Amino acid sequence: MDTDDDFMSAVSSEYDRQDSDNDDMSGVEDFDFDDEPDTFIDSQKEIGHRRKPAYDISFRVFQPADIQRQQQDLIHEVNLILTISKEEAAILLRHFRWNKERLIEDYMDEPSAVLGAAGLASNSASSPKMEIIPGFVCDICCEDEPGLESFALKCGHRYCVDCYRHYLSQKIREEGEAARIQCPSEGCNLIIDARSLDLLVTAELTERYHNLLQRTYVQDKETLKWCPAPDCQNAIECGVKRKDLDKVVPTVACLCGHRFCFGCALNDHQPAPCELVKQWLKKCADDSETANWISANTKECPKCGSTIEKNGGCNHMTCRKCKHEFCWMCMGLWTEHGTSWYNCNRFQEKSGTDARDAQAKSRVSLERYLHYYNRYANHEQSARLDKDIYNKTEKKMVQLQKESGMSWIEVQYLNSASQALQTCRQTLMWTYAFAFYLARNNLTAIFEDNQKDLEMAVEALSGMFEKSVTELADPQLKVVIMDKTTYCNKRRVILLEDTAQNLAEGMESLGEVASPSACG
Amino acid sequence: MSAQFATKRLGKELQKIRNSRLPPGIELVSAENLEEWLLDIQVLDDNPLYQNQTYRLKFRFGSTYPIEPPEVVFVKLSDRPIPMHPHIYSNGIICLDLLGQQGWSPVQNVESVCMSLQSMLTGNSKNERPPGDDDFVRANQLRPKDIEFYYHDNTV
Numbered sequence A: 001m002d003t004d005d006d007f008m009s010a011v012s013s014e015y016d017r018q019d020s021d022n023d024d025m026s027g028v029e030d031f032d033f034d035d036e037p038d039t040f041i042d043s044q045k046e047i048g049h050r051r052k053p054a055y056d057i058s059f060r061v062f063q064p065a066d067i068q069r070q071q072q073d074l075i076h077e078v079n080l081i082l083t084i085s086k087e088e089a090a091i092l093l094r095h096f097r098w099n100k101e102r103l104i105e106d107y108m109d110e111p112s113a114v115l116g117a118a119g120l121a122s123n124s125a126s127s128p129k130m131e132i133i134p135g136f137v138c139d140i141c142c143e144d145e146p147g148l149e150s151f152a153l154k155c156g157h158r159y160c161v162d163c164y165r166h167y168l169s170q171k172i173r174e175e176g177e178a179a180r181i182q183c184p185s186e187g188c189n190l191i192i193d194a195r196s197l198d199l200l201v202t203a204e205l206t207e208r209y210h211n212l213l214q215r216t217y218v219q220d221k222e223t224l225k226w227c228p229a230p231d232c233q234n235a236i237e238c239g240v241k242r243k244d245l246d247k248v249v250p251t252v253a254c255l256c257g258h259r260f261c262f263g264c265a266l267n268d269h270q271p272a273p274c275e276l277v278k279q280w281l282k283k284c285a286d287d288s289e290t291a292n293w294i295s296a297n298t299k300e301c302p303k304c305g306s307t308i309e310k311n312g313g314c315n316h317m318t319c320r321k322c323k324h325e326f327c328w329m330c331m332g333l334w335t336e337h338g339t340s341w342y343n344c345n346r347f348q349e350k351s352g353t354d355a356r357d358a359q360a361k362s363r364v365s366l367e368r369y370l371h372y373y374n375r376y377a378n379h380e381q382s383a384r385l386d387k388d389i390y391n392k393t394e395k396k397m398v399q400l401q402k403e404s405g406m407s408w409i410e411v412q413y414l415n416s417a418s419q420a421l422q423t424c425r426q427t428l429m430w431t432y433a434f435a436f437y438l439a440r441n442n443l444t445a446i447f448e449d450n451q452k453d454l455e456m457a458v459e460a461l462s463g464m465f466e467k468s469v470t471e472l473a474d475p476q477l478k479v480v481i482m483d484k485t486t487y488c489n490k491r492r493v494i495l496l497e498d499t500a501q502n503l504a505e506g507m508e509s510l511g512e513v514a515s516p517s518a519c520g
Numbered sequence B: 001m002s003a004q005f006a007t008k009r010l011g012k013e014l015q016k017i018r019n020s021r022l023p024p025g026i027e028l029v030s031a032e033n034l035e036e037w038l039l040d041i042q043v044l045d046d047n048p049l050y051q052n053q054t055y056r057l058k059f060r061f062g063s064t065y066p067i068e069p070p071e072v073v074f075v076k077l078s079d080r081p082i083p084m085h086p087h088i089y090s091n092g093i094i095c096l097d098l099l100g101q102q103g104w105s106p107v108q109n110v111e112s113v114c115m116s117l118q119s120m121l122t123g124n125s126k127n128e129r130p131p132g133d134d135d136f137v138r139a140n141q142l143r144p145k146d147i148e149f150y151y152h153d154n155t156v
């Protein structure tokens, strides 16, 4: 048996061809410049573009009621077109990952094959029921007492109701399955249909079971994803395909305010592509690289134990703390080496020079990494501080109204400034991870200029933002802050636009990043 | 789920084994309690890889047995080696889909698992361990049920 994942990806890629015909998602397929309302529009307004920027992608937010309605509509439609029951329509739709066109086409071709494959072996209308059959022995619990209630699907594999319930409880409660629970019999692929489940699922499991069924609609569709914000029940629809994730960074924004990447569900990481983000985060989490360098390039002073970093080629070390002098190579007393440092025989060894070269190399690569990492971490931290400041800003805005007589609307510029700071920091942070992997070419300079411009604008705005209420009451400062906010957003858009275009055209060469792997 | 469920079923299995014996090449070594059983298996055909060898299996049953699969491993003893097989790690852990949550059916039992393992050995001609055996054995401190096996190739 293959893993489920493999089966899924095979199915979904097979169905990809169909997606563009699916009228339910017209307008979200491509990065076209449609006029669809969309929540990701603030920055667009400010730069006054009519054209949709390359980094901006189309998406829609669905709330629980929308998701419910879409499922009901599809089920209803299939129920009418194929004249099958709603339960069967629902099972078939789930089996076809909610690709209605594909289902209808295949069903018209070969209804019995489709029904069989979906676990609806025959079109028999008999409703499922529990039965007491004389002489029945349950193959799961081996019980054979008379009067034992049993149940069987259309495949005829019969088990006692108690065992069936244990089995379903395991699947639903522990394994989170609902739509594709199979007959408990070995090798029987028949899927337990909705009506049978309604009969067998015990009251305390019904809610979880229905929730799970609901969720399959979103999980099954490649174009839908749950908003990962805690407690958010919304789903986002976006047409960006997995295979395109090296060319586009699909940032979406939920109605709850959470901005995340549709590709990998992490927080917005434009301009860095998902695969790069994955590697970067792994690199940061894996501090062994740093640890290796430290062990290769620092030693403890043999006298006082404080850590000494070797930063030059000379083996003559002097501990800053206790002034102890020793030889880096052998850790022996320096005075015993006489006046010629190369007296230390270890240094003559070939392995010694190799080690020194390797140390030098690893030092350069570590320094490079730390250069980007420090800036990345710095923005990450600043973004957190900015957020704290924003929480204080709300108070400031109230105070400001009192002191300057400005209206609520008139103090909203602080809110916009705060939002701009957050998003720009987020972008800046990822530009450093991006730059770390960026192979140097003539585009690098442009990227770095864009990065520098944005960074300077953000730091300037950040400084103004922290000013006291008295200072903020100055109408001139308000104008400056509003200008700076606009400018920051504009610089961010320019940077993203530039990078997105280069990515899409495959012009950024990301040296160390492997191409996204196909397996899920 | 009550542990009683598992106990009852294991009791029935034990009773059946005692009444009608196990198929050739399978022997119950101990079933002292209803949590852990030991069995010996042998490969009955003339596959040179396993000839004249006896292998020790350890079954551990959770309270959800047989809804969930038992944990089954080969155990190494002085006279009980770990059989050579591309799906059996040298620490005795077995990569077999029927022992995983996806491939398991509650209709399976101790006897049928032993028979599946017998035929898994019978059908094998490769005198090798799974790829990455060394790393796996060194790194793996997990219980088999916590490992996400990837059943890459079930033809072996």
Ligand SMILES: [Zn+2]
Pocket: A138, A139, A140, A141, A142, A143, A159, A160, A161, A162, A163, A164
């Ligand atoms: Zn039963």
Ligand SMILES: [Zn+2]
Pocket: A153, A155, A156, A157, A183, A184, A185, A188, A189, A190
């Ligand atoms: Zn069946």
Ligand SMILES: [Zn+2]
Pocket: A227, A228, A229, A232, A233, A234, A254, A255, A256, A257, A258
């Ligand atoms: Zn949300």
Ligand SMILES: [Zn+2]
Pocket: A261, A262, A263, A264, A265, A266, A269, A273, A274, A277
């Ligand atoms: Zn991503």
Ligand SMILES: [Zn+2]
Pocket: A301, A302, A303, A304, A305, A306, A319, A320, A321, A322, A323, A324
């Ligand atoms: Zn010292």
Ligand SMILES: [Zn+2]
Pocket: A327, A328, A329, A330, A331, A332, A337, A343, A344, A345, A346
């Ligand atoms: Zn020396």
